[in-house]
Amino acid sequence: MRGTRSELPLHPIDQMPIIKADCLRYAIAFRGLLSPDTIFNLVNIVPNFLIASSVVVHSYAAVLFEKILFMTIPDQPSLTPLVTKAKISTPDLLIQRCLEALSRPTSCENVYLMRALLRICCCLEERCLPCMNDLVIVLATRLTQIIKNPSKPQFNHFLFECLCLCVRLTCSTDPAFITQFENTLFMIFQEILQQDITEFFPYVFQLLAVMLEQYPLGPNARELFAQKRKVAGLEPLPQYQQLSNQPMLNPAYAALLPRLLVPALWETQGAVMSLARLMQAYLLHNVEAVVSTNKVEAILGVYQRLLNSKTNDVYAFSIITAFLLAFPRANLQPFLKQIFICIFQRLQSAKTEKFMRCLTTFLAQFVLIFGANELVQIVDGVQNRIFSRVLEKVLIPHAELAISSPVAHSNAGDGQQGANGASGTYSSLSSTCFSRLAREDYLTVAAGLSILVTQADALCAPMANGMTTSYHADAFVPFVQSILAGLLAGPARCGAIAADAAALSATVENANSASSPPIFTDERFTDVAGESASFVLIFGRCKLPTLSPGVFDPRIYFAKCLENLAQRFPGTISQELQTGLSNEAKATLEAYCAQGMVRLE
Known part of the structure; x- marks a missing residue:
């Protein structure tokens, strides 16, 4: 690599393009073996080659820079960039060089340049705002041109990704800026819809959602x-x-x-x-x-x-x-x-595994919005005591997967390739468990089901009390066991290490929530493929506050929910759990109680 590093800056940009292209390609292939210092040197060197007249050279430069920004510090509980926005010394110059390269006739629809521009803006966050006006003008102008003759689906995809990111970044500082985006984009959207350019419809609708x-x-x-x-x-x-x-x-x-x-x-x-x-x-x-x-x-x-x-x-x-x-x-x-x-x-007509997981997630969210007793009352209002069937056929069989294996997740972490390789506590985890979506679903679904099993009187009130409302109580212990299995499986079914990482990340993120700028964790570290078949914009995803704030570790939260229930019915709940749970589930619950300093008596 020493020869590559010395060869890149040795000659004027447009001399010896073949050697420069080979050096850049070498760095792309072996970036995971490079030391952090070498990576940081490349961060300062590579942008110079974005203005090379050779399409091959500036394309390889774009790919390398994008891949470098994709790299993470190994063995961290959450995705932590190796190259932070503070490491970029001249953000405005970097963006201008990307735009200059895109202005060349031979690269006006260069997928690699647009993809690099997307990753650069995501990395820089608020540091790219001084260039935002020029950036949006270029993107809108290019969109006006490509709708006349769409030819490169991947380029179009990354263009809309960039527009979504620009809207979110700019309006995070002042929402009033949305009017400027509307003035710039609404006429283009109107033309797309009126001329029935259907291949752009999915992108327009997602971008409209982000703007709204x-x-x-x-x-x-x-x-x-x-x-x-x-x-x-x-x-x-x-x-x-x-x-x-x-x-x-x-x-x-x-x-x-x-x-x-x-x-x-x-x-x-x-x-x-x-x-x-x-x-x-x-x-x-x-x-x-x-x-x-x-x-x-x-x-x-x-x-x-x-x-x-x-x-x-x-x-x-x-x-x-x-x-x-x-x-x-x-x-x-x-x-x-x-x-x-x-x-x-x-x-009754079609029960697929995906549907059952989605339904379980929905029921957990319903509980978080309205409460456990409200859910039981509404469901039983459809047909007397039908909630027993919901417990038997939906919640108990599918709670484990709904908690640990969400239907919707990102591939954040696919670029979990740090400098010099990685080995350690978190290095063996799958990419999906680093996804914010997977972690949020793990936390939200577990919190909603924890409330349901411990606060729905018809489910958790002991039959021994002779309470006529506790007609679903025979499902209490199996439901607890299913929730414990989901918590034990962890986010993306990666176990206790993934659960520990998610809890630590949630705690740190909450501590910084009031002061931090937008955090594009999933988006920055998702390898955006730009596949036109799916049309899904990574930067167009819905972002909502959590329905379970204050819950940072759902394992401890579940133990505390059971503790509150046990205090309502002293001696009864703990006895039911002791006699009804499997040995593995009892050991898991005891570990969570010890972790949360909880006693079930």
Whole structure:
């Protein structure tokens, strides 16, 4: 590598392009064997080659720089970049060189350059804001050009990823900047939709969702999340404290909504995922438009159609969860029974493993929103004591997988290649367990099911007390055992080490939540493939506050929930667990109780 390092800066940029290309390719192939000092030297050297006239040289330079930013410090509980934004000495010059390379006729749709630009902006975060105006103008201009003759799907994908990132980065400093993005992009979106350029529809809908989400959450969702943090003893999130500075919603969103619910549009390739994502944004950030345009029933109709599809049922649950968050409980009352009737009809017709995990996750979220007794009451209201069947056929068999193996996750950590290799406590973990989505689902589903099994009177009140409401009590111990199995499996089924890493990461992240800029953990370390077949924008994912703030280690939380239950029924609960749990489950529970300094008596 010493020869490579000396060869790169030795000659003017455009001399000896073959040697320079070989050196860059060598560094790409063996970057995992390089020392951190060598990597940092390359960070300063490689950007010079982005302005090389040779397409091969500046393409290899883009690939190498992107791969370097993808590298992590080995053996950390969370994904920690080897090259931080502070290590980039001239961020504005770096971005300008990328834009200059993209302006060359031979590289105006260079996938490697656009992908590198995406990773650079993600790494720099707020340090790229001084260049944001130039960056957005270039991206919007290029989008205007490519819609006339789309030819490179991967380039198009990365272009929309960059636009999503620009919106989120800029508006995180001041949400009022969203109006500038709307002024720049709405005309382009209108042209795409009017000319029926269907290959761009999924990207437009996801980017619209991201733009809509720069406005405040609706009043009910905002109050719910604020109350959750208050009960947990946490400070309010800064973005929800000063709403006076928030921009007024652009009426164009409300005007567009009726067209988005035309059934034919949902038949377009890739449209279901992106339209469901946009419906989620409408419900959470512009529910007034849903009500004023009388589209509540139409959205519920979409939910019902998606629920009956084995391919798209996961999107039905994302829409209906947003629906539950968007409206006050009293407004939801007329719809709740029908929501569950649709679920039970699907259960009778087609039970796939994915559907059962999604349903278990949804029930856990329902408990976190409304409470355990409310769930039992509504389900039993559909048919007397049918909640027993839900426990027997859904929750007990599928709680373990729902907790430990989420349906939705990112591939964050695929680039878990640190300098000089890695070996240690966390180095053996799979990439998926580093995913924020996997960790959040592990925590949220476990917290919701913990509340359900310990606070639903019909489930956890001992039969020995003669309580006529405890008609599901025979499922209590099996349900506890299933939850313990999920907690033991850990995030992405990577065991106790992954669970320890997730708990440590959540604790540190909470301590920094009030002061930190946007954290693109999953996004930065996800190897964005740009596959047009899926159309999913990594930077277009929904970001919501957690429904279980204050829960940093679900294993300890579950033990404390059981402790509170045992205090309600002294001697009874601990005896049931002692006689009903398997030896492995008892050992697991004892370990969690010891870890949380909990006594079950």
